[in-house]
Amino acid sequence: MNYPAAVARLTKLLGIRTPLIVPPMAGVSGGALAAQVTNGGGLGFLAHVHMSELPLARSLLESKVTESDTLPIGVGYLAWMLDKLPAKEAESVLNTALASNVQAHWFAFGNDLGRWIRYVRENAPQGKKTPLIFVLINSVEEAVRAVEDFKADVIVAQGIESGGHGGDYAPPLSELLQTVLDRFAGSSQLPIIVAAGGLANGADIASQIARGASGAVLGTRFLLTPESKYTDAQRQALIAARSEDAVRTMAFDYARGTTDWPKGVDGRGLRNDTVSDFEKGVNLEVLQAKFKEGIQRQDQSRFLVWAGTGVGSMNRIVPAKDLVQELHLKMLEHLKDTA
Template sequence: MAGASGGALAAEVTAAGAFGFLAAGYLDPASLRKELALARGILVLAASDRLPVGVGYLAWKLEKSTDAEAEEMLAAALDNHVQAIWLAFGVHIDKWIRYIRTYDEKHRRRDPTLIFVQVPSVEDAVVAVKNWKVDVLVAQGNESGGHGYRAAPPLLTLVSSILQVLPEDAPPLLAAGGMTNGRHVASLLILGADGVVLGTRFLATTASLYTEAQKRALIAAKSGSTVRTMAFDRVRGTVEWPAGVDGRALYNSTVKDVEEGVDIHIAEEKFKKGVQDGDPDRMLVWAGTGVDLISGISTAKDVVNELHDVTLERLEMASKLYTGN
C-alpha cells in the first residue's frame, strides 16, 4: 500500500472497527511522523496514548540503509507507540524483529508492539513462527495486488498448507490476496484463517492517497485486467526488490512496451507523461485479482461496515448448511 495508505486511511479504518495500517514505503522519517500525527489527530488521541494503527515496512529498504537510518525509520513508529509493525520482503527480517523487541524492553512497554510478518510459503511461515516468534502471521497469495513473490501459491492453497503444519500454539494467521468483499472474507474464515487483510478495496476510498484518475481506473477494471510484472519498477527505477518479487497491477501500454523491448528511456518518458496527464493507459495502478468487484468510491467506514455485514450474512448461511436449518 506504499503511496496509497497514509495516516488518514489507517485512522479511518481503525475508527470504523477494523485495524488500519499505513505504509512507510519510500517515506523518510519526517514524512512518516507527519502521517502518524495525522492519524493521532483523527483518532483524537493524546501524544502519550497508544496509537491503534500499524506501520508497514519494506524490510529490503531498511537493509539497504545504514543501521542508523533504519533505526530512525523504525523509531518514527515506535516513538509514536503504534500498536503494530508489519515487515515484509527482506533477507534479515529477524534483525528488525530483535530491534523492535529490544526497543520495547528498553522502554519497559507493558503492551509491546505486535509484530506482523508476511510470508509467501509454508517454509517461510515455519521460520517466522518457530524461529522469530512473530505475533501475527500473514499469508500472501499470488492474487495479491502490489508486490509479492511470483511463485507464491494461490491464497486458498497457501492458507490450507500453512494451517496443516502450524503448531497448536501458533500465532493468528491472516490471509491476504485478491479479496474485495465479505464473501471473500467469510470463505477464508471458514477455511481456518483467523482474519483477513484487504488492500485493493481500500484504494478506492476517499481517504486513499491514490489520485482520482487511479481510482477511476480501479472502478473501470474488469476481471483479468491485472498482471504480474516488473515493468513499473523498471520505469520508476525501483528495481531493488528481492529476487523472485514482482508486482500485480492493471495491465496497460507501459507493461506492453517493457515486455516488447521498447527502449527503457522511451518507456520511462511515456510513463512520466502518463502520470502527469492521469492517463490510465500509462500510469501505475496496483490492484489484486478481485478488482472487478469494486463498483465505486466509498468512505473507509462504509467499506468496513459493508465487509462486516456481508461476512456475517455468509457465515450465518454457512452455519445453516451445517445445522440443517
C-alpha cells in the same frame, strides 16, 4: 454471533470489532486511511514512507489516545528499503514508530527481516504493551521462519492473487492458507493467520474464515476510498478494470526505477502500454520517459495502478470507515449462512 475461535484470537489480540486489516500500502495508505479503518472497527496500517502522517492519524482517531497510550494503528515497512539505508537512518524510521507507541509493526519483502524485528522488540518503550509483529509470507517455508525464528504474532498469508508486490512463487491464497494450517495443525505454536490476496467483499472475508483464517487483509478494495492517496484517474481505472486486467509484472518497477526488491518479488497491477512495451523489450529510457509523461498527464495507458484479482467486482468509492462497517455486516451475514 460469536466468532469462531481462530477469529476470536485475532480480535482479542488486537482489540478490534471486525477481523479486517487494511495493509500498509506504500504511496497509498497514510494517516487518514489507517485511522478511518481503525475507526470502522478494523486495524489500519500506515506505510512507513508516510510516517510523517502519524500525528494526523492520531488526531483522526475517534477513541482519543494520549501520547502514552498504545496508538491503535500499525506501521508497515518494506524491509528492503530499511536494508538499503545506513543503519542509523533505518533505526530512526523504526524509532519514530516506536516513540508513537503504535500497536503493530508489519515487515515484508526484505532479506533480513529478523534484524529489524529484533530491533523493534529490543527498543520497545518500557512499561508499555509490547508491540505486535506482523510478518508477510508467500510460502509455507516463510511461514515456518516467521513463527519459529521471528516469533511473529500474526502471519499474513499473501496469495498470488494479491495487488501490489508479492512473491511470484506464491500459490493461490486458498492453497497457501491450507498448507500453512496443515503445517502447524496440532502444534503448540499455532499461529494467527490472516489471509491476503484478491479479496473484494464480505463473502470473501467469510470464506477465508470458513477455511480457517483468523481474518482477512484487503488492500485493493481500500484504494477505492476518498482516504487513499490514489488520484481520481487511478480510481476510475480501478472501477473500469476487469479481473484479468490485473497482471503480475516488473514493468512498473523498471519504468519508475525501483528494482531492488528481493529475488522472486514482482507486482500485480493493471495492464497497459507500459506493460506491453516492457514485454516487447522497448528501450528502458524510452519506457521510463513515456511512463513519466503518462503520470503527468494522468494517462491510463501509461500510469501505474496496483490491483489484485478481485478488482473486477469493485465499482464504488466508499469512505473507509463506512466500507469497514459494510464489509463487516456482509461478512456476518455470510458467516451465519455457513454456521
